[in-house]
Ligand SMILES: [Zn+2]
Ligand SMILES: [Zn+2]
Ligand SMILES: [Zn+2]
């Protein structure tokens with residue numbers, strides 16, 4: 001167990017010139033907002049209203065233009081200033097007039113999209129005579145039940161944002177007021193959700209919380225690696241959408257995840273542990289032990305028996321060639337001039353060491369991952385229960401018990417950081433940087449284990465009805481709070497250090 | 505009581521027999537009491553490399569027709585065209601993404617006829633064999649068609 005006060009001021013050299021550099025702590029200040037989908041909708045409507053006023057068009061039209069320009073506001077404004085008519089035509093709120101030429105259309109002001117009430121005639125979808133028909137500016141009129149069916153189908157196909165007149169190759173878009181006139185209740189809500197999704201997906205400043213089932217959205221202005229803590233409790237990276245992963249870069253996280261997928265790892269394993277049968281080329285796995293291999297017929301093999309090391313027929317082997325566990329022929333081959341054989345062997349050896357190295361890091365990564373999961377799924381809720389009991393039975397104010405939860409949450413944070421340091425360490429080249437890194441990683445591990453023990457200390461002794469003296473409780477509080485602070489500071493320093501270079 | 509799709513198809517059928525009796529004759533299998541499968545034949549346009557050749561298209565309509573496109577494939581002999589697979593499937597955008605409920609059987613047949621007319625030589629799609637074995641018995645609408653040129 002390490003002494004907490006020592007580790008708070010660790011032996012790493014602190015760069016005094018850091019004030020001249022961009023202050024990392026500043027970038028990490030909370031500069032994001034967690035929004036509910038209804039707040040996104042409000043934002044979408046605000047922008048549409050703003051552009052309706054700015055461009056002197058209806059809100060329906062503004063929404064169509066914004067959707068057409070993928071919510072790239074500057075691009076819309078520039079294009080509008082350049083050629084208003086062209087923007088209207090391309091976005092589908094205006095039919096190109098006869099003899100339309102882009103060059104001559106600059107500077108023209110135009111009317112608005114409007115609904116046309118059809119006169120008696122045939123609906124072009126159901127072919128029935130219906131009086132009550134709707135049409136856009138193009139005059140392609142359809143009966144109300146066909147419009148409804150058409151719009152419901154667009155909703156079902158998730159193409160309703162940007163949906164066009166049902167007439168083949170008619171470019172006019174269906175305005176929102178009309179969509180909402182035909183779709184009610186749950187369908188209207190689905191439409192609004194799709195509209196918001198469109199907005200979020202097109203906008204770099206927004207991202208869905210990646211936690212399964214969570215429908216919060218983050219709004220974030222400063223693009224870059226950034227841990228976002230969602231209202232649902234998930235802590236994720238805004239840049240790549242994975243779980244927050246300091247001190248590792250998004251790219252390394254990506255490679256690590258790919259590496260961890262069973263498929264890619266199997267390939268390394270196969271290279272390290274299998275050879276092809278020299279006769280039928282079937283892959284054969286070596287399970288340890290003796291060099292006598294049989295290409296087994298049960299698994300589509302040919303029955304050929306050979307030596308694992310030199311790949312020669314087993315019939316050529318006997319006690320004179322080294323017996324079952326050694327192969328002199330192999331030694332000869334390796335010291336001889338057969339380069340192809342040697343290359344093949346060194347590839348296998350490399351794969352084997354590479355695999356061992358990977359397994360070593362992965363096991364540690366995975367252990368912290370599991371501990372982190374247990375701590376967040378079991379320990380934090382259990383701690384909250386204990387806090388309530390202490391409050392209910394012993395009348396400690398809730399505010400005085402907060403430290404228990406904070407400490408439990410710190411354990412989770414440490415586990416997560418430790419987990420990612422094993423990904424970081426796997427990719428870090430050997431050298432002074434790595435030596436120092438591993439030393440500090442070990443210290444953080446010690447601190448975390450100790451903090452974890454303290455957090456897990458049973459609180460029953462403070463709970464009993466006949467305990468009147470509160471000083472043991474406050475002593476525990478001061479010990480835990482102190483250790484929590486020390487560990488937290490150490491972790492922060494380690495993260496900053498790794499990100500800025502420990503030996504730099 | 506006839507469904508919406510059936511009502512509309514009935515009107516289309518009347519129109520087809522009235523205006524296209526000779527050019528695009530329609531046959532509906534007798535055992536299909538719902539009349540949701542049609543066989544429509546046509547002859548390759550004069551002056552095209554398919555001139556005089558008779559082909560039959562099979563239309564299968566869903567209850568959501570014409571909001572949803574019909575499944576359309578060649579039945580029996582199929583033209584050797586770069587957008588027609590040997591299982592009869594057709595790579596033509598209006599049958600998939602570009603379908604609109606304002607289209608109808610006659611306009612589909614005309615589009616296919618003109619797709620054939622614009623070909624300058626008889627050929628097969630490059631990926632025919634692999635596509636046909638992959639397609640199995642699935643509806644052509646379940647594939648992600650990529651339309652490589654405007655005619656397609
Ligand atoms: Zn209608
Ligand atoms: Zn129209
Ligand atoms: Zn969330």
Ligand SMILES: [Zn+2]
Pocket residue numbers: 225237238239240241242245249250253
């Ligand atoms: Zn990331």
